[in-house]
Amino acid sequence: MTDFRDLSLQGLWKNNPALVQLLGLCPLLAVTSTFINGLGLGLATMLVLIGSNVTVSLVRNIVRNEIRIPVFVMIIASFVTIVQLLMNAYTYDLYLALGIFIPLIVTNCAIIGRAEAFASKNQPLASAYDGVMMGLGFTAVLVILGGLREILGAGTLFTGADRLFGEVAQNWTITLFETDSPFLLAILPPGAFLAMGLLIAVKNMIDAKIAEKETTPKAKAERVRITAET
């Protein structure tokens, strides 16, 4: 009934919350100074997104249309509180590093956008799957942006992996190059905007290439001349 393949494609690429909908840019730009910070916030957002999508989908026939937005926000806020408390308990260092941006997940428009546009109209299973895919799409962008900025700005990758994965990950940090004068711009907020712009440009370029490939054979087919002789 629901096209799961299409849902994946929408979440990861065609309708990516960060690259196409441009939603949730505030946390996206603020916390992606390292790979791990990006991954942490991405996972937290994904958990909230799945939880809120499923719940909204379950109550979609009970909630009256007039009051749906407050109800959605309350559901999202509850899940954010749960995730925040979990992170406070199990990944305390990461909780400190992400700071205000964990409670701010409530205001992430990508989440209420999915609740409104998808979960309130679809079955719980499809909604859960949509949450996973949208969350993955968002996380992927956070991680790429975080990785790019970390490599350019500090020359390392996976700094602070132990904040997310525990003691095992203590020596996961890869040092690509060492420098006395790091490229601070990449770590500062303007660098996030520039890198985000570049990522969107790359995506548009790939889309244009795909569109070009798809239209070429069509153009050939149209050239066939049919002369009707009656």
Place this chain on the structure above:
Amino acid sequence: MKLSLSSSPHQRVKRDTGQVMRIVIYAMIPGMIAQSWFFGWGMLIQAIIAVASALIFEGVILYLRKRPIERTLTDYSAVLTGLLIAISIPPTLPWWMTIIGVFFAIAVAKQVYGGLGFNIFNPAMIAYVVLLISFPAAMSLWLPAATHAAITPSFLDSASLIFTGFTTSGYDVTQLRTVAGGASMVDGVTMATPLDTLKTDLTQGLTYSESLAKPTFDGSLFDAAGAGWGWVSLAYLLGGLGLVKTRVISWHIPGSMVISVFVCAAALHLVNGDLYASPLFHLLNGAVIVGAFFIATDPVSASTTPKGRIIFGAAIGFWVVIIRVFGGYPDAVAFAVIIMNMAVPLIDYYTRPRVYGKNVSSKRGAK
């Protein structure tokens, strides 16, 4: 005598873009000579690096954008951008930082916006700000003027400093910054730029006149100008006046900017002469003169109407003094120019000259 009949315009444009850019480059020569005289060969080496990389970046990006390469490269705009970057950065900056700056100027500030004529921001100043924000330490390492330095690096030493970080005899930039007169290299006083010196001294509780007693301000043309810096500013002023004379630039922007810096600085200086530097100090140190004649007058990113140009220049002058005095960075010309670049569309909108015959006031209409 045969009179030929032709339609307007009767006065032909005498110069194309390439010629204008070349004249600006020639006008920079006196300043560049003064700058290399006082601050060493480094600036010329930076100029070679910056111009070469600017041309390469411009060429590659034009190729990627499938635009005419030769025509754009020969308009000398990339060369001028490279030169402006070279004169504004410290002469001993590592070569790869210069290239990063040039990349941001040409690729990001100029070509991403659509190439010459479409750039909102002055490319050279974007490069300067990117470098200043990214590498604040390296961007403040100016050598003392040659008249004060214990060691003056030769051409080879300068090249070696830029490419390896050490002179051929093994000194690094910090060692070269010490001034002659100390008992040994270690005891010598490190010499900063005049603007840096004043800023540090003020935070340490010294007054403006006490700060002027520092060696940085010895042996210069005026008391308020740092050694070497006053002469460099005057040399650029000479070239700038030449540009105004040949009508490559109009007097509006440099005139209003210099006057504005003078007035703002004088107002603060009159309020408290111990805390705020004199107008002459602000004009002769740092990049105000270069900025007024060569940077703020960029025809693309500056305001285009006569009235707008006066507002544009005056606002830049205002911001230069405000950011220098109250901001975190010692010099502010780049920030001021970029802030006002953003305001240019607004300024131009409100200062559009009246079209003849339109919006005639009712009084005149009644006559």
